[in-house]
Amino acid sequence: MAANVSSHYHVDLLVKEKRNLEEYENGDRHRQINNVISSPSSVLPPENGNGGIGLKLDINGGKGVTSNGGLSVSVPATPSLPPVISGWYADVSSLSPGEARFYEVEKVLFHGKSKYQELLVFQSKKHGKVAILDGSLQLTERDEFAYQEMLTHLPLCSIPHPKKVLLVGGGDGGILREISRHNSVEQIDICEIDEMIIDAYKKFFPDIAVGYKDPRVQVYIDNGIAFLKKIPEGTYDAIILDAFVEMGKHAVELADNDVLRSIAKALRPGGVVAIPSNNPWSIDSSMEAIILKCQNIFGGSVNYAWTTVPSYNNGTMGFLLCSTKGPKVDFKNPINPLNPNHFGVAEGPSKFYNSEIHAAAFCLPSFAKIATGSEVA
Amino acid sequence: MAANVSSHYHVDLLVKEKRNLEEYENGDRHRQINNVISSPSSVLPPENGNGGIGLKLDINGGKGVTSNGGLSVSVPATPSLPPVISGWYADVSSLSPGEARFYEVEKVLFHGKSKYQELLVFQSKKHGKVAILDGSLQLTERDEFAYQEMLTHLPLCSIPHPKKVLLVGGGDGGILREISRHNSVEQIDICEIDEMIIDAYKKFFPDIAVGYKDPRVQVYIDNGIAFLKKIPEGTYDAIILDAFVEMGKHAVELADNDVLRSIAKALRPGGVVAIPSNNPWSIDSSMEAIILKCQNIFGGSVNYAWTTVPSYNNGTMGFLLCSTKGPKVDFKNPINPLNPNHFGVAEGPSKFYNSEIHAAAFCLPSFAKIATGSEVA
Known part of the structure; x- marks a missing residue:
């Protein structure tokens, strides 16, 4: 099976x-x-x-x-x-x-x-x-928070006091809303290629686009790949790629070694990136090769996590978490829990993410452990 | 949301x-x-x-x-x-x-x-x-093993050396296949009301109905509720209810206090039962009342767990795990791991269940923690 x-x-x-x-x-x-x-x-x-x-x-x-x-x-x-x-x-x-x-x-x-x-x-x-x-x-609207919260807090809760965060894509603003919960963050840059997306979400999804209200947010309308290549070395503590639709020519482009190297270069030593990936039910042995590639390029930790999002394929979404060479990052045991009293521009505490679900996200069914090259416990 | x-x-x-x-x-x-x-x-x-x-x-x-x-x-x-x-x-x-x-x-x-x-x-x-x-x-066939393995091993891996196990429903045989992996088990009783189900699964799903080949299996064609009421006190170490379709009059019947009391009575002190329940995305505050009811009736531990099954509603399935008064059962920290070399009548090792995914199944998204009455970490 x-x-x-x-x-x-x-x-x-x-x-x-x-x-x-x-x-x-x-x-x-x-x-x-x-x-x-x-x-x-x-x-x-x-x-x-x-x-x-x-x-x-x-x-x-x-x-x-x-x-x-x-x-x-x-x-x-x-x-x-x-x-x-x-x-x-x-x-x-x-x-x-x-x-x-x-x-x-x-x-x-x-x-x-x-x-x-x-x-x-x-x-x-x-x-x-x-x-x-x-x-x-x-x-x-029914389940967006599961994806947005996990993609944001899996990386940001794994490192101490993140200060500079870059979001590539994510024009809907939901990831910005989630970054906003982190008081240590001083700078939130978002590079979104398409102003239409931003305008439409501000009009029709105000609870998601609320992220733009955070005064720390700086919006760059630009091609994400070009933007990444221009970033001075070691600029960011964390980069979040909000990018997950059907794979096509441009997905290959973003998975390209050059792009991953641009991300690694833009991160400080021990900095982290979160990348949406195959869901557990669609991964195969190519995932092991992707993880090895990321280990080569980033030089720190590379882990695969997942969560439940009913609207997505197979009701689940996978994530790749990578850190660069430097202070060790143990994604499976987060050291920077969300402060439940700091909402930022969000309207209340997180609905999905908590420290337990963070750790559980790295526990895989046996068939997915095999596909990602880890041993079955 | x-x-x-x-x-x-x-x-x-x-x-x-x-x-x-x-x-x-x-x-x-x-x-x-x-x-x-x-x-x-x-x-x-x-x-x-x-x-x-x-x-x-x-x-x-x-x-x-x-x-x-x-x-x-x-x-x-x-x-x-x-x-x-x-x-x-x-x-x-x-x-x-x-x-x-x-x-x-x-x-x-x-x-x-x-x-x-x-x-x-x-x-x-x-x-x-x-x-x-x-x-x-x-x-x-694509994902049946996720449900069957979790419903079986969440209870059986939580107690030492289960010997007598009862399955109510589950005529497809998949739970029998999973129980078969447990060498300590000496007696596997199944009460299924409908022979047509058994015959059809044997013919069309031989990889699932393979469970019937275990010589420890004894089949009783009977109404599950009537059967439960006839069981002498303290007979079983574990009872598994394989029963999860749309709720109707008969679901109420099985959730009835009398039926739950029959199950509690049929279990030995510190015995366990697994019951399919609402998936995490469909639970509401009534879940807290159900958990409290089960705590009253069973008198031991009561926990809610879940897993991913893409074909089910919201791509997930919930489980209630209850133990009777007696030796303490800590469902969240299983003490009886699967032996990867004992397949029973199954054709290979489990595809989904492992000790990590067992523990992770009890970690809930914040909205589900609130609905089940547990504190958000």
Whole structure:
């Protein structure tokens, strides 16, 4: 069974990055102009024969008209999946072939294209607002905090007094909200390529984009890879990559040795980086090679962790935690617990992260231990 | 958000149990007789307004005919979910409103009704064989081992040298397969109400039903609740309830104080029981009351644990672990690790369970700690 689990998927480090789409347009204007918005199928690049899935959004037209605000959403390009369930959004991922998740839609709130990517925001019936980027589910309000909190606090709670933190991607602001809980932090830089993302999240997800309200935040609108290469050596205590959608050309780019070396160089000795990675149910033996590569490049600790996020593939998300050569970082035994009385700009204490769940995130099922090259206890 | 998570669902202990359907019929015969098999909507009892979902299986007839062996499967009864995606099975659960999971179907292998329930087995495209009982997904070959191993080894690895073990339900045999790994066990009793389940799993899931090959296994075809009441006091070291589908009248029955007292009485002092429970993302404050009730009835330790099972609601499954008054049981720090060289009738070592994942299963996200009444660390 373990072999069965790992054989379907072969993915590497994942990233959301620049895409060559059309000009950024306001969603409302877009909706007035077009009844049917079709993204090119290249939005989700074919991947091991599972891809080529195009997102087609059919508004006020076609046979999908229902009482749900005249909305229908369809995913037409797989051979045997028919195009439309009226009033439901189909989440189809090249990482989960043979499976489709449908969310009941109450209302489309935003649909816009920038020169980089295409964002869809809808109000779901039971999962809060949902954001879809280039046809991939980015987050739901119901469970976004699990991902945001773990990606942030796994690295920041593992080192003493982090002061300078860089976020690459993460334009939604949720990671900024979580960094904000750390009082020791003096400087929070975010490099996000796409202003449309920031604007849309500020408008439709104020509880997530609240992170931008932290006065320590400095926003750089730039290409993350170019930005990383410009950073003076040893600048940051921690870097967080918020980058996890379907792997494509740009994911390879970010997993490229040069990019990882740029990150390692930008970190101080004993500095840490968190990178979203394959979920435990989709990892295979290539994960061991990735970990070895990271060990070579970063020179400190490299660990794989995971957590539960129901909306993501297999209901889980994996993380790579790496530290550079220098003061030893023991990710599995965090030394910098969250102060439950410091919320920063967040509205209350963390909902998911605590010191116990931090340590538990590094405990893997046996099949995942084997795939990551660690011994089964 | 945590409030949002918990407000949609209100469920208690879950169980698959007797249903009043038609006579047990062989699936092949059934298929010859009928083109359309419709279960009464009472198969999935209405639950907080989310239920009333009927399973309709349309074989070789209707508009759903495709190249996939002429199969279509539909879930027609929710107001806005249309009936058919040809070639895909719709998993719709009253525990996950506003969401539907579709699995690509290659072939229906079995469909049968007993006087208790209705079983559907199909070969999926990417998740192995899938079993559906009364319209609820029971297991997929891709991830069944996660549930079976955790439900078995969380209790059995927490006590020294278990000798007598009772399984209630679990007719598929997967729990038997897992109990088989424990060499100290001398007696494995299983009480399963429905012979059809046993026969179908032996035929279509030999890697799961392999558990029946253990010579220590004694099968009792009986109603689990009646069986529990007949057991002499202090008979078993451990009882495992394999019972987790949609809650209905019979779930209440099993969660009934009388039934829990029967289980407590059937256990020796310091004996243990494992009961599938709400998943972490669906628990609410009623969980604290359930835990308190179990503490009163069992008199020893009561703990909540969870694990990842992608095919189940929210990709996770919860467990209640209880021990009776007597030698103290510390579920969080297991004292009886699996011997990796003892497979019993299983074909190899466990794929999921290990001592680390055992301990990690008791570490909860903060919102779940609050819902179960434990302090956030």
